[in-house]
Amino acid sequence: MQNLKVIVVGAGMGGLTTALAMRQAGYQVEIYDRVRELRPAGAGISLWSNGVKVLNRLGLGDEIARIGGPMEHMAYYSKTGEKLTAFSLSPIVERVGQAPYPVSRTDLQSMLLTAVGPDQVQLNQRCVAVEQTADSATAIFESGHRATGDVVIGADGTHSIIRTEVLGQPVERRYVGYVNWNGLVPASDELAARNSWDIYVGDHQRASLMPVGGDRFYFFFDVPLPKGTENQPERYREELSSHFSGWAAPVQTLIQRLDPAQTNRVEIYDIEPLETLVKGRVALIGDAAHSTAPDLGQGGCQAMEDAWTLANLLLTTNLGVADALERYQDSRRERVAQVIRKARKRSDMTHGKVPAKTRQWYAELTQEDGTTIMNAISETILLGPMN
Numbered sequence: 072m073q074n075l076k077v078i079v080v081g082a083g084m085g086g087l088t089t090a091l092a093m094r095q096a097g098y099q100v101e102i103y104d105r106v107r108e109l110r111p112a113g114a115g116i117s118l119w120s121n122g123v124k125v126l127n128r129l130g131l132g133d134e135i136a137r138i139g140g141p142m143e144h145m146a147y148y149s150k151t152g153e154k155l156t157a158f159s160l161s162p163i164v165e166r167v168g169q170a171p172y173p174v175s176r177t178d179l180q181s182m183l184l185t186a187v188g189p190d191q192v193q194l195n196q197r198c199v200a201v202e203q204t205a206d207s208a209t210a211i212f213e214s215g216h217r218a219t220g221d222v223v224i225g226a227d228g229t230h231s232i233i234r235t236e237v238l239g240q241p242v243e244r245r246y247v248g249y250v251n252w253n254g255l256v257p258a259s260d261e262l263a264a265r266n267s268w269d270i271y272v273g274d275h276q277r278a279s280l281m282p283v284g285g286d287r288f289y290f291f292f293d294v295p296l297p298k299g300t301e302n303q304p305e306r307y308r309e310e311l312s313s314h315f316s317g318w319a320a321p322v323q324t325l326i327q328r329l330d331p332a333q334t335n336r337v338e339i340y341d342i343e344p345l346e347t348l349v350k351g352r353v354a355l356i357g358d359a360a361h362s363t364a365p366d367l368g369q370g371g372c373q374a375m376e377d378a379w380t381l382a383n384l385l386l387t388t389n390l391g392v393a394d395a396l397e398r399y400q401d402s403r404r405e406r407v408a409q410v411i412r413k414a415r416k417r418s419d420m421t422h423g424k425v426p427a428k429t430r431q432w433y434a435e436l437t438q439e440d441g442t443t444i445m446n447a448i449s450e451t452i453l454l455g456p457m458n
């Protein structure tokens with residue numbers, strides 16, 4: 072179909088990628104966000120090769136390679152610093168045809184915004200409802216503004232109100248069972264090699280460092296905790312020092328070097344896979360459609376796959392918008408459901424849901440030459456639409 076007008080609600084990585092893909096399909100795009108100023112939530116993100124391929128397709132390949140970190144190796148260590156396994160990630164790149172790029176979220180957002188056109192996002196517009204007729208769909212904003220187009224895309228994140236409109240009821244998010252602290256620190260040999268993703272594991276916890284552009288590491292810590300523990304930024308260092316007491320020197324150095332004021336602490340939630348991702352001329356993408364635990368590093372990559380798939384189906388089919396959206400739902404539903412389930416399973420294993428299984432995983436890591444880990448990562452990438 073040609074000459075469509077697309078209304079995108081939400082200018083996170085999903086909404087911006089969608090706006091770009093739709094623009095490149097030749098469509099007129101309006102994009103709205105509720106915030107007064109766009110700032111990414113979180114510090115860094117690993118964009119696996121499937122997400123990078125979408126960016127390549129949208130003409131951002133050189134730029135993502137420039138801002139991405141050189142993650143060429145991966146290593147697991149015990150909490151006291153014994154190397155459990157270390158290997159080159161180049162077999163993944165050879166198998167799937169594209170390197171992954173860990174990247175700072177600010178850099179990623181700025182790249183996408185520049186490509187979309189920073190003044191294209193209409194800020195301070197909170198969507199409160201959607202309406203549709205046989206010929207059009209309208210996003211309605213708190214301000215009274217109404218944006219009408221051929222299609223409305225709900226890219227409004229994990230608390231999506233457009234999801235409630237599409238499903239006819241709200242969805243309850245499920246606490247995955249752990250808290251994640253994340254941020255950026257200057258790269259340093261005392262922390263990790265500048266081309267390696269290093270992960271320390273023990274006590275059902277993780278501490279991880281991966282290189283992003285600008286000679287920095289994106290770090291995170293995971294600790295299983297009950298839901299609703301207090302978030303006190305002034306206590307982050309103390310909290311982490313207590314949870315990771317006795318862990319290896321790089322973990323201690325990281326805790327001392329992180330800037331608590333620039334560190335995020337989030338409880339991790341997902342949602343059950345949805346049967347419905349569209350209603351007539353309204354489609355959900357990104358976290359609105361599939362909030363997943365970050366344990367595969369795939370939530371944002373799936374948002375990018377959604378964006379590309381939807382734009383491609385609107386462009387290549389000719390039976391009407393609602394038909395293209397049904398096809399989008401058919402092609403994405405099982406893919407994103409699988410990612411949610413796999414991520415949840417992986418989170419359970421990593422974070423000690425069944426302690427014996429986590430112990431067994433620690434033992435298996437000592438026998439690992441990288442093959443099992445890389446097969447799992449490659450399989451997730453290759454099951455996507457960009458191959």
Ligand SMILES: Cc1cc2nc3c(=O)[nH]c(=O)nc-3n(C[C@H](O)[C@H](O)[C@H](O)COP(=O)(O)OP(=O)(O)OC[C@H]3O[C@@H](n4cnc5c(N)ncnc54)[C@H](O)[C@@H]3O)c2cc1C
Binds near residue numbers: 105115197337357367
């Ligand atoms: C700790 C952590 C680590 C992660 N690591 C990775 C990783 O390594 N790799 C990866 O691929 N993914 C990762 N993810 C997942 C990734 O962050 C998300 O999947 C991704 O940010 C989703 O993008 P989105 O655009 O769908 O939603 P969001 O980024 O949440 O954007 C939604 C936008 O909609 C706007 N909005 C909301 N409601 C309204 C409204 N009513 N009206 C108008 N605007 C509205 C918001 O202001 C926001 O700008 C991680 C997530 C977490 C929590």
